[in-house]
Amino acid sequence: EAQVTQNPRYLITVTGKKLTVTCSQNMNHEYMSWYRQDPGLGLRQIYYSMNVEVTDKGDVPEGYKVSRKEKRNFPLILESPSPNQTSLYFCASSIQGSAGNTIYFGEGSWLTVV
Amino acid sequence: KNEVEQSPQNLTAQEGEFITINCSYSVGISALHWLQQHPGGGIVSLFMLSSGKKKHGRLIATINIQEKHSSLHITASHPRDSAVYICAVPEGGNNDMRFGAGTRLTVKP
Numbered sequence: 516e517a518q519v520t521q522n523p524r525y526l527i528t529v530t531g532k533k534l535t536v537t538c539s540q541n542m543n544h545e546y547m548s549w550y551r552q553d554p555g556l557g558l559r560q561i562y563y564s565m566n567v568e569v570t571d572k573g574d575v576p577e578g579y580k581v582s583r584k585e586k587r588n589f590p591l592i593l594e595s596p597s598p599n600q601t602s603l604y605f606c607a608s609s610i611q612g613s614a615g616n617t618i619y620f621g622e623g624s625w626l627t628v629v
Numbered sequence: 630k631n632e633v634e635q636s637p638q639n640l641t642a643q644e645g646e647f648i649t650i651n652c653s654y655s656v657g658i659s660a661l662h663w664l665q666q667h668p669g670g671g672i673v674s675l676f677m678l679s680s681g682k683k684k685h686g687r688l689i690a691t692i693n694i695q696e697k698h699s700s701l702h703i704t705a706s707h708p709r710d711s712a713v714y715i716c717a718v719p720e721g722g723n724n725d726m727r728f729g730a731g732t733r734l735t736v737k738p
Contacts, residue, residue: 548726550726555730557715557728557729557730557731558715558717558726558728559728560725560726563725563726571725573725573726574725574727603670605672607672612719615659615660615677615679616677617674617677618662618664618674618677619674620664620671620672620673620674622670622671623670623671623672625670
Protein backbone atom coordinates (compact mmCIF):
# COMPACT_ATOMS: atom_id res chain seq x y z
CA GLU A 516 0.00 0.00 0.00
CA ALA A 517 1.31 3.44 -0.99
CA GLN A 518 1.87 5.48 2.09
CA VAL A 519 3.77 8.19 3.93
CA THR A 520 4.63 7.15 7.47
CA GLN A 521 5.48 9.55 10.26
CA ASN A 522 6.74 8.76 13.74
CA PRO A 523 6.02 9.52 16.45
CA ARG A 524 2.34 10.33 16.02
CA TYR A 525 2.12 11.94 19.45
CA LEU A 526 4.93 13.37 21.55
CA ILE A 527 5.23 15.56 24.61
CA THR A 528 8.75 16.81 25.21
CA VAL A 529 10.57 19.46 27.21
CA THR A 530 12.17 22.68 26.02
CA GLY A 531 15.66 22.16 24.69
CA LYS A 532 15.59 18.39 24.35
CA LYS A 533 16.52 17.49 20.76
CA LEU A 534 14.02 15.41 18.90
CA THR A 535 13.56 13.94 15.45
CA VAL A 536 10.31 13.23 13.66
CA THR A 537 10.85 10.59 11.03
CA CYS A 538 9.12 10.45 7.66
CA SER A 539 9.29 7.62 5.19
CA GLN A 540 7.53 7.02 1.88
CA ASN A 541 7.35 3.80 -0.15
CA MET A 542 6.40 5.29 -3.52
CA ASN A 543 9.89 6.18 -4.80
CA HIS A 544 8.86 9.84 -4.81
CA GLU A 545 11.51 12.45 -5.47
CA TYR A 546 9.75 15.31 -3.69
CA MET A 547 9.17 15.39 0.07
CA SER A 548 8.08 18.20 2.32
CA TRP A 549 7.31 19.12 5.92
CA TYR A 550 4.45 21.35 7.08
CA ARG A 551 3.16 22.58 10.37
CA GLN A 552 -0.46 23.40 11.10
CA ASP A 553 -1.52 25.85 13.77
CA PRO A 554 -4.98 27.18 14.69
CA GLY A 555 -5.74 30.37 12.83
CA LEU A 556 -2.58 30.09 10.71
CA GLY A 557 -3.37 27.02 8.67
CA LEU A 558 -0.72 24.91 7.00
CA ARG A 559 2.73 26.38 6.46
CA GLN A 560 5.67 24.80 4.71
CA ILE A 561 8.83 24.27 6.76
CA TYR A 562 11.28 22.61 4.36
CA TYR A 563 11.07 20.66 1.17
CA SER A 564 13.37 18.41 -0.82
CA MET A 565 13.36 17.91 -4.57
CA ASN A 566 15.63 14.86 -4.37
CA VAL A 567 18.41 13.21 -2.40
CA GLU A 568 20.80 15.77 -0.91
CA VAL A 569 18.64 18.67 -2.22
CA THR A 570 16.69 20.63 0.39
CA ASP A 571 15.17 24.11 0.44
CA LYS A 572 13.56 26.35 3.01
CA GLY A 573 9.83 26.88 2.99
CA ASP A 574 7.88 29.58 4.78
CA VAL A 575 8.87 28.86 8.38
CA PRO A 576 12.24 27.05 8.55
CA GLU A 577 13.56 28.71 11.72
CA GLY A 578 14.28 26.23 14.50
CA TYR A 579 14.19 23.18 12.20
CA LYS A 580 16.66 21.11 10.26
CA VAL A 581 16.13 18.42 7.67
CA SER A 582 18.24 15.94 5.78
CA ARG A 583 17.67 13.81 2.70
CA LYS A 584 20.31 11.12 2.62
CA GLU A 585 18.03 8.51 1.09
CA LYS A 586 15.15 8.93 -1.28
CA ARG A 587 12.56 7.36 1.01
CA ASN A 588 13.39 9.23 4.24
CA PHE A 589 13.08 12.88 5.17
CA PRO A 590 13.48 13.41 8.92
CA LEU A 591 12.59 16.69 10.63
CA ILE A 592 14.99 17.66 13.40
CA LEU A 593 14.28 20.07 16.22
CA GLU A 594 17.69 20.73 17.74
CA SER A 595 16.40 22.75 20.70
CA PRO A 596 12.60 22.68 20.75
CA SER A 597 10.71 25.60 22.20
CA PRO A 598 7.05 25.91 23.20
CA ASN A 599 6.25 27.88 20.02
CA GLN A 600 7.04 24.72 18.07
CA THR A 601 4.06 23.00 19.63
CA SER A 602 2.06 22.11 16.57
CA LEU A 603 0.64 19.44 14.30
CA TYR A 604 3.26 18.38 11.76
CA PHE A 605 2.69 16.74 8.39
CA CYS A 606 5.13 15.11 6.06
CA ALA A 607 4.16 14.77 2.40
CA SER A 608 5.56 13.46 -0.85
CA SER A 609 4.88 13.53 -4.57
CA ILE A 610 6.51 12.14 -7.67
CA GLN A 611 8.33 15.26 -8.84
CA GLY A 612 7.41 18.39 -6.97
CA SER A 613 4.09 19.75 -5.85
CA ALA A 614 3.57 22.04 -8.84
CA GLY A 615 1.80 19.49 -10.99
CA ASN A 616 1.57 16.25 -9.07
CA THR A 617 -0.70 14.72 -6.49
CA ILE A 618 0.58 15.14 -2.94
CA TYR A 619 0.41 12.29 -0.44
CA PHE A 620 0.33 13.21 3.25
CA GLY A 621 1.36 11.34 6.34
CA GLU A 622 -1.14 11.02 9.18
CA GLY A 623 0.38 13.87 11.17
CA SER A 624 2.48 14.15 14.32
CA TRP A 625 1.12 16.02 17.33
CA LEU A 626 4.05 17.63 19.11
CA THR A 627 3.80 19.44 22.43
CA VAL A 628 6.83 21.24 23.87
CA VAL A 629 6.53 22.18 27.55
CA LYS B 630 -2.50 39.86 2.51
CA ASN B 631 -2.75 36.11 2.29
CA GLU B 632 -1.84 34.92 -1.18
CA VAL B 633 -4.55 32.26 -1.06
CA GLU B 634 -8.03 33.27 0.09
CA GLN B 635 -10.82 30.81 0.74
CA SER B 636 -14.48 31.43 1.35
CA PRO B 637 -16.50 30.79 3.30
CA GLN B 638 -14.51 30.04 6.46
CA ASN B 639 -17.33 27.97 7.89
CA LEU B 640 -20.26 26.35 6.15
CA THR B 641 -23.16 24.40 7.57
CA ALA B 642 -25.46 22.56 5.21
CA GLN B 643 -28.32 20.10 5.34
CA GLU B 644 -27.80 16.68 3.89
CA GLY B 645 -28.48 16.69 0.16
CA GLU B 646 -27.58 20.34 -0.43
CA PHE B 647 -25.22 21.50 -3.15
CA ILE B 648 -22.01 22.94 -1.67
CA THR B 649 -19.59 25.44 -3.18
CA ILE B 650 -16.26 26.44 -1.68
CA ASN B 651 -14.21 29.15 -3.35
CA CYS B 652 -10.49 29.79 -3.59
CA SER B 653 -8.78 32.88 -5.00
CA TYR B 654 -5.04 33.28 -5.32
CA SER B 655 -2.70 36.09 -6.19
CA VAL B 656 0.44 34.22 -7.24
CA GLY B 657 1.11 32.81 -10.68
CA ILE B 658 0.59 29.07 -10.62
CA SER B 659 0.91 25.98 -12.75
CA ALA B 660 -1.51 23.91 -10.68
CA LEU B 661 -3.86 24.12 -7.74
CA HIS B 662 -4.60 21.47 -5.14
CA TRP B 663 -7.76 20.77 -3.19
CA LEU B 664 -7.22 18.89 0.05
CA GLN B 665 -9.60 17.38 2.57
CA GLN B 666 -8.72 17.20 6.25
CA HIS B 667 -10.75 14.76 8.28
CA PRO B 668 -11.84 15.51 11.85
CA GLY B 669 -9.11 13.16 13.06
CA GLY B 670 -6.48 15.35 11.39
CA GLY B 671 -5.43 13.30 8.36
CA ILE B 672 -5.14 15.08 5.01
CA VAL B 673 -5.95 13.57 1.63
CA SER B 674 -5.56 15.08 -1.79
CA LEU B 675 -8.86 15.44 -3.65
CA PHE B 676 -7.79 17.15 -6.85
CA MET B 677 -4.81 18.63 -8.58
CA LEU B 678 -5.81 20.73 -11.55
CA SER B 679 -4.22 23.22 -13.88
CA SER B 680 -7.14 24.00 -16.17
CA GLY B 681 -10.83 23.40 -16.70
CA LYS B 682 -12.71 20.96 -14.57
CA LYS B 683 -12.27 17.62 -12.82
CA LYS B 684 -14.90 15.32 -11.35
CA HIS B 685 -14.61 12.50 -8.88
CA GLY B 686 -17.85 11.01 -7.69
CA ARG B 687 -19.91 13.80 -6.10
CA LEU B 688 -16.98 16.20 -6.08
CA ILE B 689 -16.25 18.65 -8.88
CA ALA B 690 -13.36 21.10 -9.03
CA THR B 691 -13.04 23.93 -11.50
CA ILE B 692 -10.34 26.47 -12.14
CA ASN B 693 -10.16 29.71 -14.10
CA ILE B 694 -6.50 30.54 -14.56
CA GLN B 695 -7.17 34.01 -16.01
CA GLU B 696 -9.35 35.01 -13.06
CA LYS B 697 -7.10 33.19 -10.55
CA HIS B 698 -10.06 31.43 -9.03
CA SER B 699 -11.04 27.87 -8.28
CA SER B 700 -14.18 26.30 -6.86
CA LEU B 701 -14.89 22.98 -5.20
CA HIS B 702 -18.44 21.72 -5.50
CA ILE B 703 -20.07 18.87 -3.62
CA THR B 704 -23.33 17.55 -5.00
CA ALA B 705 -25.88 15.76 -2.79
CA SER B 706 -23.85 16.48 0.33
CA HIS B 707 -23.70 13.87 3.08
CA PRO B 708 -22.68 14.05 6.75
CA ARG B 709 -19.51 12.08 5.90
CA ASP B 710 -18.44 15.07 3.77
CA SER B 711 -17.99 17.04 7.00
CA ALA B 712 -14.34 18.06 7.02
CA VAL B 713 -12.03 20.99 6.44
CA TYR B 714 -11.35 21.69 2.76
CA ILE B 715 -8.10 23.42 1.91
CA CYS B 716 -6.83 24.83 -1.35
CA ALA B 717 -3.11 25.07 -1.95
CA VAL B 718 -0.90 26.50 -4.68
CA PRO B 719 2.81 26.13 -5.39
CA GLU B 720 4.14 29.67 -5.57
CA GLY B 721 5.20 30.77 -9.03
CA GLY B 722 5.77 27.27 -10.32
CA ASN B 723 8.15 26.49 -7.49
CA ASN B 724 7.44 23.99 -4.79
CA ASP B 725 7.07 26.46 -1.94
CA MET B 726 3.43 25.76 -1.14
CA ARG B 727 0.89 28.36 -0.06
CA PHE B 728 -2.29 27.24 1.65
CA GLY B 729 -5.68 28.76 2.15
CA ALA B 730 -6.97 28.96 5.71
CA GLY B 731 -9.47 26.19 5.03
CA THR B 732 -13.25 25.93 4.94
CA ARG B 733 -14.87 23.96 7.73
CA LEU B 734 -17.89 22.15 6.32
CA THR B 735 -20.53 20.57 8.52
CA VAL B 736 -23.30 18.60 6.87
CA LYS B 737 -26.24 17.86 9.13
CA PRO B 738 -28.49 14.84 8.59
